[in-house]
Amino acid sequence: MLSGTASLRLCAALLLLFGWPGMSGGTGTTSEPDTQALLRRADRARGNERGVTWNVTVTSREREKEETLKFNISSRGFDLLAVYTAPPRQRNARLLMVNRNMWFHRPGLSKPVPISQRQRLLGKAAYGDLAATNYAEEYDATLLFEEALDGEWCLVFDLKAKTTRATYDRIHYWIARESGLGLQSRFFTLSGKAIKVARMEYENRILDENGQTQPFISRMTIRDELMGHSVTTIEFDSPGLKELPDSVFDLNLLTQ
Amino acid sequence: MKRRFHGLLFVPSLAGLLLVSGWTGWAAVRDVPLPASGALSTDLRATGFGLFNEPAVPRSSAVDVDRYEGRFELRPDFRIEYPALRLTAKPRLGLGYVERYSGPGDMYDTEAEGYLNEAVLRLSLRDELFLHGGRENLQWGPSQLVSLSNPFNPSNGRDDPARELAGMDFVRAVWVPRTMWALSLIANVGEGRAEWLDPRGPFERIYAAKLDYTGMGHYASLVGSIREKDDADATLGGYAGINAGEATLLYVEGNVPPETDRFQTLVGGSYTFIWSGMLSLEYLHNGGGARDGDLPPLPDMSCRECKELPEIPEVGAFARKNYLFLQYYDSYRDRTDVTVRLTYGLDDESGRLTGIVWHALNDYLSAFAVAHVEEGGEGAEFERILRGSITAGLSASY
Numbered sequence: 303m304l305s306g307t308a309s310l311r312l313c314a315a316l317l318l319l320f321g322w323p324g325m326s327g328g329t330g331t332t333s334e335p336d337t338q339a340l341l342r343r344a345d346r347a348r349g350n351e352r353g354v355t356w357n358v359t360v361t362s363r364e365r366e367k368e369e370t371l372k373f374n375i376s377s378r379g380f381d382l383l384a385v386y387t388a389p390p391r392q393r394n395a396r397l398l399m400v401n402r403n404m405w406f407h408r409p410g411l412s413k414p415v416p417i418s419q420r421q422r423l424l425g426k427a428a429y430g431d432l433a434a435t436n437y438a439e440e441y442d443a444t445l446l447f448e449e450a451l452d453g454e455w456c457l458v459f460d461l462k463a464k465t466t467r468a469t470y471d472r473i474h475y476w477i478a479r480e481s482g483l484g485l486q487s488r489f490f491t492l493s494g495k496a497i498k499v500a501r502m503e504y505e506n507r508i509l510d511e512n513g514q515t516q517p518f519i520s521r522m523t524i525r526d527e528l529m530g531h532s533v534t535t536i537e538f539d540s541p542g543l544k545e546l547p548d549s550v551f552d553l554n555l556l557t558q
Numbered sequence: 559m560k561r562r563f564h565g566l567l568f569v570p571s572l573a574g575l576l577l578v579s580g581w582t583g584w585a586a587v588r589d590v591p592l593p594a595s596g597a598l599s600t601d602l603r604a605t606g607f608g609l610f611n612e613p614a615v616p617r618s619s620a621v622d623v624d625r626y627e628g629r630f631e632l633r634p635d636f637r638i639e640y641p642a643l644r645l646t647a648k649p650r651l652g653l654g655y656v657e658r659y660s661g662p663g664d665m666y667d668t669e670a671e672g673y674l675n676e677a678v679l680r681l682s683l684r685d686e687l688f689l690h691g692g693r694e695n696l697q698w699g700p701s702q703l704v705s706l707s708n709p710f711n712p713s714n715g716r717d718d719p720a721r722e723l724a725g726m727d728f729v730r731a732v733w734v735p736r737t738m739w740a741l742s743l744i745a746n747v748g749e750g751r752a753e754w755l756d757p758r759g760p761f762e763r764i765y766a767a768k769l770d771y772t773g774m775g776h777y778a779s780l781v782g783s784i785r786e787k788d789d790a791d792a793t794l795g796g797y798a799g800i801n802a803g804e805a806t807l808l809y810v811e812g813n814v815p816p817e818t819d820r821f822q823t824l825v826g827g828s829y830t831f832i833w834s835g836m837l838s839l840e841y842l843h844n845g846g847g848a849r850d851g852d853l854p855p856l857p858d859m860s861c862r863e864c865k866e867l868p869e870i871p872e873v874g875a876f877a878r879k880n881y882l883f884l885q886y887y888d889s890y891r892d893r894t895d896v897t898v899r900l901t902y903g904l905d906d907e908s909g910r911l912t913g914i915v916w917h918a919l920n921d922y923l924s925a926f927a928v929a930h931v932e933e934g935g936e937g938a939e940f941e942r943i944l945r946g947s948i949t950a951g952l953s954a955s956y
Binding site for chain 2: 369381389394400401402403410411412415416417418420430471497548549553554555557
């Protein structure tokens with residue numbers, strides 16, 4: 303028979319579920335300065351609030367050696383599920399990023415293991431580079447200067463992480479004045495040393511919530527600033543808007 | 559009566575979950591148009607390895623210790639997927655040769671076996687509600703050493719990556735009302751292929767409720783479980799973790815059984831270096847473990863002439879009270895993974911060092927090697943049965 307202690311424990315667990323205020327899911331909104339609006343606009347071209355799926359190919363080239371990984375990505379807001387599709391030895395490995403918590407699982411590994419955002423994906427790409435950016439929420443931005451980048455006039459911002467959960471401590475971010483797209487990021491260590499620089503291209507097109515076509519990230523090219531030898535490209539193909547349920551990003555359902 | 563009561567408790571809990579989740583009946587499932595044929599995906603894997611053990615027991619020991627082992631396993635994974643239905647099956651075909659060093663059995667053995675290690679039918683009743691039934695390896699928690707919050711199988715098999723963990727038979731329902739929350743009701747209804755797993759005796763059903771919370775950069779889970787036996791062995795377990803920076807993870811995992819002084823806790827953390835190597839450090843406190851004294855001696859085969867074999871004392875994993883665990887993992891040029899694990903018993907100062915290397919020869923073929931070295935001495939936990947072992951093998955994927 304179920305003991306009184308056991309009953310209490312189960313009741314407490316259920317009460318916690320049904321009585322917890324976070325279950326209501328309500329969020330407040332505050333007005334944001336123009337800089338924040340610019341960052342939010344740039345963020346929108348690198349993710350989607352309701353859900354987007356795409357295929358990603360990551361290629362690393364270092365001293366004439368080339369390695370390639372391929373994924374199917376399901377992304378919603380800043381949550382992400384990446385399922386490895388190639389090479390065969392990595393197939394069906396999975397990366398889950400939910401609320402900035404990251405878990406990795408591969409066939410043969412008994413359970414998902416937690417990993418940090420610094421964990422490298424391939425070459426100079428971190429797992430965090432696959433996810434949509436949330437610079438508007440995670441960084442304080444200061445305008446440094448304006449300059450032309452490949453013929454496009456850009457506002458260059460100095461981004462400093464507001465919280466420890468951000469992937470990088472400090473970023474210089476080039477946002478095109480006309481299109482509002484983030485064209486280049488330079489990432490720094492805490493001591494101020496540049497780690498790598500990433501160039502973004504936006505050849506993909508998706509329909510936004512209003513039925514308007516908007517540019518969407520198609521390629522990120524990451525160059526190592528410390529060693530200077532490696533180049534890593536992340537190609538984003540076949541983006542499709544798709545409403546993704548919460549269960550896609552649930553750890554209990556990751557391994558089956 | 560008590561057995562029936564526990565089993566019946568799971569059924570109304572499941573019905574309550576369906577009700578609360580807003581499930582409107584089987585019609586909702588049937589409304590999802592099933593394609594004429596489901597999408598079938600297949601992963602073919604094959605693994606072959608050779609194992610050499612260096613025993614610490616004498617040849618006359620009653621404990622069954624293998625000296626050499628060779629094994630080949632075909633490990634195909636199949637998945638058929640419909641919009642509301644998913645069937646996964648992991649049948650296995652194994653061929654093995656074992657040469658024993660000690661124990662009552664034959665000194666040589668060959669075996670060929672086919673079995674189903676995992677096979678699960680998953681039904682999506684709604685976008686947020688799932689029913690699973692079948693055989694699976696159910697694991698969770700952030701700990702690298704042992705999953706203390708898992709009442710079904712706390713061993714995560716990380717020390718022996720050449721072998722798969724045995725699947726057990728489960729029925730479970732998972733409800734995900736928000737990204738932040740999930741509730742699972744789990745019934746472990748059969749031991750499946752893990753008949754050797756529990757040193758406490760014959761298999762007993764276990765029923766569990768698992769509540770998961772995922773916050774921004776942190777998470778926590780509570781696991782309440784009841785073992786189906788006369789004295790209602792209810793245990794509360796759980797784990798929690800936090801991202802303490804872009805490179806640092808901190809976590810805790812544990813359980814509190816009815817005899818609360820036998821609680822188990824693990825506190826750990828990991829740090830990812832700028833070159834991507836990951837260092838993990840964990841401390842395990844096992845309330846039920848022995849701080850002092852020798853572990854019971856292993857019987858000899860002096861009773862070869864007897865009609866009954868001597869009883870071998872059951873000593874589960876982590877028989878002592880306090881342990882430190884250190885692990886370093888790194889991946890070189892994205893082709894070679896190296897893991898070094900050290901488990902050290904603070905009470906009897908014995909330990910085990912494990913090195914694991916995986917090297918991708920190409921996109922399809924990997925070579926691996928696993929080496930264990932144990933150091934302990936008389937009465938200590940490690941080096942009680944083995945001094946060490948070496949495993950080397952190949953793994954092919956297609």
